[in-house]
Amino acid sequence: MLLTAQWIELLSEYHKKDLNNAFGSVLILGGGVAGVIAARTLHERGHDDFIIIDARPELGGRLQNRQFGRADNTRSVELGPNWVQGTQTGNGPVNPILTLTKKHKVKTQFNDLFGSLSFFDFTGPSNFSDVFNEADDGFSDLIAGAGARLQKRAIDTTARTGYSLVGSKPKSHQAQTSEYYLWDWEYAQTPEQSSWIAASENNNFTFDPDQGFSGDNLLAIDQRGFKTFIQAEGAEFLKPSQVLLNSTVKSVSYSTSGVTVTLTNGKNLTADYALCTFSVGVLQNDDVVFHPSLPDWKQEAIQSMVMATYTKIFLQFPHKFWFDTEMGLYADKERGRYPVWQSLDHKHFLPDSGIIFVTVTGDYSQRIESLPDSQVKAEVLSVLALMFPNVSIPQPTDFFFPRWHTDPLFRGSYSNWPASFATAHQSNLRATVSDRLWFAGEATSFKYYGFLHGAYFEGMNVTNLLIDCIEAGGCSGLGHVENVPQ
Ligand SMILES: Cc1cc2nc3c(=O)[nH]c(=O)nc-3n(C[C@H](O)[C@H](O)[C@H](O)COP(=O)(O)OP(=O)(O)OC[C@H]3O[C@@H](n4cnc5c(N)ncnc54)[C@H](O)[C@@H]3O)c2cc1C
Ligand SMILES: *[C@@H]1O[C@H](CO)[C@@H](O)[C@H](O)[C@H]1NC(C)=O
Ligand SMILES: *[C@@H]1O[C@H](CO)[C@@H](O)[C@H](O)[C@H]1NC(C)=O
Numbered sequence: 511m512l513l514t515a516q517w518i519e520l521l522s523e524y525h526k527k528d529l530n531n532a533f534g535s536v537l538i539l540g541g542g543v544a545g546v547i548a549a550r551t552l553h554e555r556g557h558d559d560f561i562i563i564d565a566r567p568e569l570g571g572r573l574q575n576r577q578f579g580r581a582d583n584t585r586s587v588e589l590g591p592n593w594v595q596g597t598q599t600g601n602g603p604v605n606p607i608l609t610l611t612k613k614h615k616v617k618t619q620f621n622d623l624f625g626s627l628s629f630f631d632f633t634g635p636s637n638f639s640d641v642f643n644e645a646d647d648g649f650s651d652l653i654a655g656a657g658a659r660l661q662k663r664a665i666d667t668t669a670r671t672g673y674s675l676v677g678s679k680p681k682s683h684q685a686q687t688s689e690y691y692l693w694d695w696e697y698a699q700t701p702e703q704s705s706w707i708a709a710s711e712n713n714n715f716t717f718d719p720d721q722g723f724s725g726d727n728l729l730a731i732d733q734r735g736f737k738t739f740i741q742a743e744g745a746e747f748l749k750p751s752q753v754l755l756n757s758t759v760k761s762v763s764y765s766t767s768g769v770t771v772t773l774t775n776g777k778n779l780t781a782d783y784a785l786c787t788f789s790v791g792v793l794q795n796d797d798v799v800f801h802p803s804l805p806d807w808k809q810e811a812i813q814s815m816v817m818a819t820y821t822k823i824f825l826q827f828p829h830k831f832w833f834d835t836e837m838g839l840y841a842d843k844e845r846g847r848y849p850v851w852q853s854l855d856h857k858h859f860l861p862d863s864g865i866i867f868v869t870v871t872g873d874y875s876q877r878i879e880s881l882p883d884s885q886v887k888a889e890v891l892s893v894l895a896l897m898f899p900n901v902s903i904p905q906p907t908d909f910f911f912p913r914w915h916t917d918p919l920f921r922g923s924y925s926n927w928p929a930s931f932a933t934a935h936q937s938n939l940r941a942t943v944s945d946r947l948w949f950a951g952e953a954t955s956f957k958y959y960g961f962l963h964g965a966y967f968e969g970m971n972v973t974n975l976l977i978d979c980i981e982a983g984g985c986s987g988l989g990h991v992e993n994v995p996q
């Protein structure tokens with residue numbers, strides 16, 4: 511599937527002709543989960559006149575792994591998505607990511623996020639499981655409260671307003687950190703920055719056994735990388751001529767009669783349609799320029815969604831000195847300061863790896879991205895010293911964290927719905943521009959925004975609508991609301 515640079519040149523010349531032959535050619539902008547599933551959908555319906563364009567050297571998008579650790583003890587760790595979130599309950603709906611990981615034999619392992627958890631604060635080990643259980647009740651009340659609001663057709667507010675209205679008002683550091691584990695660690699932003707109703711529905715559509723898949727999370731530990739499920743799926747149907755890697759899109763020119771994409775190397779590709787799957791962060795930051803500028807209603811939708819950031823900070827030590835549970839929760843005096851610790855050196859995951867990682871989110875992620883690695887490493891080690899006062903912490907043998915927020919191909923980790931984002935904004939984010947420019951990706955998913963399965967369903971469902979349109983000889987596509995009402 512890999513192409514050499516010369517092949518790419520030859521093929522893009524070839525495609526210029528090929529794509530213009532019959533009506534219905536499609537440029538798929540981005541080769542993440544949404545892009546690959548869009549391509550599969552086209553292929554399955556007999557439309558092979560497409561090219562996936564991606565700036566990266568491989569398919570998978572945010573699914574990225576890296577060899578981590580000292581030379582004689584390296585392991586593959588996941589820098590982006592790590593879990594299949596929600597599996598299946600009985601014969602209920604199945605998470606399609608679970609289906610693909612099974613099909614391609616990608617190794618996953620149940621992660622006991624609530625049953626295998628140790629507690630720490632700035633004085634060392636400190637069992638605040640009772641406080642944690644109260645926070646868990648608060649979260650359930652919050653989700654139920656949103657359901658009641660939804661029935662009354664009441665306006666959305668922030669999740670902070672919601673928490674306060676259901677009486678969950680965490681005051682201690684331990685209570686605030688427990689809330690963080692249940693909220694920020696999922697949405698990558700604080701309750702103040704998140705919607706109450708939309709986020710609660712998002713929770714239910716994935717994790718509630720009645721409305722979604724299940725409450726289980728499977729951690730991918732396959733040493734080929736979690737990305738294997740989508741790369742292997744793509745390899746089943748993609749021809750080399752249908753994938754253009756190492757190719758960064760600079761601008762997209764569109765009209766009601768077609769689309770021309772210009773790459774940073776000056777090459778142009780022309781087709782009848784484009785399906786843009788770039789992250790909402792990329793669209794927000796003008797990393798790709800549109801000619802003409804996107805209409806006001808589209809720009810408002812793009813700028814009203816939030817691209818949040820979730821950062822995993824990996825450490826490897828000569829030996830394991832920490833907790834035996836899968837997870838550790840640390841309550842600092844500052845909410846969100848190095849709070850969630852995940853042990854990979856655990857019999858269920860990567861035993862004898864010496865690897866542990868800590869996650870930060872939201873504004874804290876942006877803060878550490880602007881610091882040198884050395885400072886972040888020193889801060890993380892000082893937190894470990896507080897958590898384990900009687901241990902002499904050895905120097906790490908490796909240290910790494912990805913900078914998703916500053917990466918021009920992503921500008922964050924995944925979208926988070928703020929309270930000021932109206933449902934009409936959501937349809938506008940997904941809507942077609944000038945009949946020919948279509949949009950899909952995790953952020954355009956109403957039910958599953960933020961998740962891999964959101965990207966999957968959008969890649970499939972938007973593309974099916976696009977194919978209906980092609981087969982009808984053209985159409986105006988997914989409609990929008992010109993002015994989002996109050
Ligand atoms: C740290 C982190 C943790 C996560 N954890 C989970 C998890 O555990 N479970 C879960 O379900 N989801 C998780 N997610 C979310 C999940 O990764 C996304 O929802 C999903 O991968 C999005 O797929 P996509 O196809 O919509 O977008 P992308 O994967 O972003 O695909 C878009 C593609 O466009 C390309 N691109 C961008 N700009 C250009 C350009 N100018 N020219 C050419 N190509 C370009 C990019 O390289 C990329 O390949 C996580 C994400 C991150 C970052
Ligand atoms: C993409 O570029 C990388 C180097 O950055 C190279 O190793 C790889 O072979 C290239 N892939 C293709 C398909 O050209
Ligand atoms: C923490 O306290 C709870 C009761 O509050 C108890 O059930 C649990 O076993 C304790 N955990 C540890 C690790 O001591």
Ligand SMILES: *[C@@H]1O[C@H](CO)[C@@H](O)[C@H](O)[C@H]1NC(C)=O
Pocket residue numbers: 653654655656657658660707710711714718720
């Ligand atoms: C989520 O599911 C719970 C349990 O089924 C329900 O009580 C609640 O109303 C639902 N909330 C939303 C926002 O759908």
Ligand SMILES: *[C@@H]1O[C@H](CO)[C@@H](O)[C@H](O)[C@H]1NC(C)=O
Pocket residue numbers: 763770772776777778
């Ligand atoms: C690509 O298209 C742009 C306008 O869309 C044009 O200005 C430019 O000359 C074209 N480049 C090539 C190499 O054809």
Ligand SMILES: *[C@@H]1O[C@H](CO)[C@@H](O)[C@H](O)[C@H]1NC(C)=O
Pocket residue numbers: 634635899900
């Ligand atoms: C640390 O050592 C002191 C003194 O021996 C002891 O009182 C304390 O319980 C120890 N703390 C932990 C977390 O083991």
Ligand SMILES: *[C@@H]1O[C@H](CO)[C@@H](O)[C@H](O)[C@H]1NC(C)=O
Pocket residue numbers: 957967971
């Ligand atoms: C995808 O489309 C199908 C068929 O129209 C629909 O039943 C399903 O609800 C859609 N799924 C999502 C997540 O939008």
